[in-house]
Amino acid sequence: MRNGKWISAYAAGAYLFLHLPLLVLAVFSFNASKFTVWEGFSLQWYGQIFENSQLLESTWNSLLIALASTMLATSIGTLCAYGIWKRKAPVLSGSLYLSLVTPEIVTGISLLALFQWSFRFLGLQLGMHTVILAHVAFCLAYVVITVLARLRTFDAALEEAALDLGATPWQAFRLVTLPAILPGVIAAALLAFTVSIDDYVITSLVAGVDSETLPMVVYQMARRGVSPVVNAISTLIVLGLGVLILISERLQR
Amino acid sequence: MHRLRAWFLAPARLVNLVCFVLPLCIVLAYSLLSRGVYGGVELPWTFDNYRRLFDPLYAGIFLRSLWIAGLSTALCLVLGSPLAWFTARADRKRRNLYLNLVMIPFWTSFLVRTYAWMFLLRDTGLINTALMSVGLISEPLPLLYNNGAVMLGLVYGYLPFLVLPLYTSLEKIDPSMLEAASDLGAKPSTAFWTVVVPMAKPGMRAGSILVFISCIGTYLTPDLLGGSKTIMIGNVVQNQFTAARDWPFGAACSLVLMGLVMLFLRSDEL
C-alpha cells in the first residue's frame, strides 16, 4: 500500500497550511520595512527586542515561572504517576483528566476566584506565586500522562527484583524505576516547560503587577497593531519551543 | 509499600484539590450568589444568574458558540481525515516525520499561531497588501474580525487534535486486511466502506470530541480574530470577571460551559 499522487499532493497542501503562516511571519521579521511590503533584509526588529525593557523583563519573568513550575509539576507529577501505576487511583486520575480538558478560561477564572477569596484571610496579593501555583496545577496532568505512558512500558518485575535483592521500596524506586523512566520524566518536564511558558489565558487572569509574562506582552502588542517586533519575538518563541518539543518527542520514543 | 504510594500521591492530591476541585466549588457557590455593589459577590442565594442565560442575548451567544464549534469540527474532520490516512499509509520510516510535521506547530505557542493569522488577514496584513499592490482590489477586504476568521483560526489551531487519534486508528489497519477484502471479492470502494470506515470510527469520534470541546471553550481565537459580533462563551466569561465585574453571572456561564464539555466527553462512552 502506497499513497497515490492526489493524496500526496493534498498532504503537501495541508502541511503548507500548517506551516506557511508561521514561515511568512518569520520571513517578515527580517523585513527592513515597518509595513508588510518587502524592502530588504534587516535585523533591526531583533535588535529592538533587546532595547524593549518590557519584553526583556517579561521574558525573564516567564523563564522564572516556567522553571519553577516545571520543577514542581515534574516532581509532583512523576511521584503521582508512579503511585497511579502501582495501583489505580480512579478519582485522582479522573480529576486530573478533567483538569486537562477544562477550558482554560474556566480554569483561569476559578483560580482567580480562589485567590481572591482566600487572600481575604491571608492578606496576600496576586503575583509571581499565584502564577506559579496556577501553572503547576495545569502542567500536572501533562506530566502525569507522559510519565505514566513511560511507566506502562516498564517491566514491573524489575522493581520486584530490586525488592527481592533487599532494596526498600524507596530504594527500588530511586535506583531502578526512576533511572528506567528518566527519559519519560525529562520529556514530561520539557512539555510542562513549553505549556507553562506559552500560556496566556490563565496567566493573564492570575498575574499581578510584578508578574507580567512574555505571552501577555506579545498579546498586548498584537492587539495594538502590526509591529515587526512581534514577528521577531514570535519567531524566537516558535524556534525555541519547537526545539524543546522535538527533544521531548524524541525522548518519548 | 502502600504507605510509600500514599506519600507519593499526596502532593498531587493536594495540588489537584486546592487548585482544581476547590476553585470549581467556589465558582459553583459564586454562581448561586448575587452580584456585589463593587464587584465581588454577596448574599442572598439566587438562581437568577442561571435564569439570565435564557436572555436572548446570551442564549444567542451560546447557540452561536455551539454552531461555530460544530462547523469547525466538521471542517477538521473533512480536512484532517485525508491527512491522517496519508500518514498511516506512508512508509513506516517516514510516519514519524509526517506526524511531527503536524504535532510540532501544535505544541508551539497557540498565541503566536493565532497572531500569525492576524498578520495575514488584517486590513494592513500580508494578503490585503499583496492584493492591493498587484491592483486586484482597491479597498482592503474585511478578512479579519468575522466568523470565518474565527473558524479558520480554530481549524488551524485544533486540526492536530483530529489527526492524531484518527491516525492511531488507521494505523491499525493492516494493508493485508484490504488485500484480504479484495481477495474475498470486494471492490476497492466496498473494501473502503466495509473495512476502513468501521475501523476508523473510534479515532474519528475521539478526534471530533477533542476538537469540539476545545472549540466550544475557546477564548483566545474569537478574542483576537473575531469581532464584536463573534464573541463566544469563553469571551462572555472573561468579560464578566474583568470589565463587567459580574462574577456570579460569569461563574454561572463557566459552569454551563464546563457542563457542556463534560457532556460531550461522556458522549464518547455512549
Add this chain to the structure above:
Amino acid sequence: MAAILELRGVSKHYPAHRAVHEVSLEVETGAFYSILGPSGCGKTTTLRLIAGFEDPDHGEILLDGRPLQNIPPFERPVNTVFQRYALFPHLTVQGNVEFGLKRRGVDHRAKVAEALEMVHLTGKEQRMPAQLSGGEQQRVALARSLVLEPRVLLLDEPLSALDPALRKSVRAELKTLQRRTGITFVFITHDQEEALSLSDRIAVMNKGEVEQIGSPQDIYLRPATPFVATFLGDVNWIDAATTLGVRPEATSIGRQAPEVAAARVESGRVRNSVFLGHCFHVETETSRGRIVAEAAHAYTPGEAVFVWWNAADEMRFHA
C-alpha cells in the same frame, strides 16, 4: 533433615478465582524442590507468596520455623530468579550482581568475583545486560541471587525463556550449581521432564491446589490422581470412570497372546501406528476401549492383536 521452608494451609483468593487454595508443603534443607503444574495452576502465585510480593489470605509460611508474615520481600532471606530474569538494564553485570550486597552494606568485591566465576562470567563484569546472550543473562540473574547466599532460592520457570537447544545443558548446570552451593532451590515449572530430571521432590499443583507431593518416581509411577497421571505422561484408561490406568510404555503388544501368567490381556484390532523415532505407538481398539502400546515395529491397521501389561504397573484411583 529439617524443613527449611514450610507452607501451612496457604490460600490466596482473587475476586475472579482461587489462585492458591489450602496449600501445605515442606521443603527440606538443601533440597531441589519443584512445583509442577500447567499454566494458571497457582504455582507462580505460590512463589510470589514465598518471596513476599503477595500476602496470603489464610495460612502461614515458615522459614526456619519462623513465620514470614508481615516481613516485606526486602527483608526476607529468600531470593528469586525471575522468568525473564529482570536484570537492571541500566546497570552493568557487576552492578547487577553487587546490587543486593550494596543494600546490605557488605564489602562486595571478592564475593561478586566469586559469584561470577561460579556461573562462568568472569571477564564480562562491565557488559550491559543487553549485550549478553539469553543464557548469559540467565547466569547473571542466578549470580545476582546466589551471591546473597539466600536460605532459599526461588526460580520462576528460569529455563522457559531459553531456546530449546540450550535448555538441556543449562538444566545440567543448574543441578551442579545447586549441589555445589548446597542452597535450597524451589523451582517452578510447567515442564514435567524438567521437574522429573532435576528434582529431589515434586509438588504437583492443579487449579490452585496441591494434587500430590513425592519423589519423581512416586509421582510418575504412582500418581495419586488421574490429573497427575495424565499431566506427567500418556495413560491408557482401562475403564470409563478413570479409576484404572496403565502407561503405554508398560503396555506390550503381539500377534499371539503372551505366555506370562501375571499379565492382564485384552484382544483387539489395530487402528494405526505412529512412529516416534525411538519406538512406535500402536493404537488399538479393544473391548476396554482405546489402548496404546509401545512396540519396536509397526502394525497394519485392522490386524487382530493382543495387548497386555503387568498388574504391578496398573495405576489405581478412587472414583
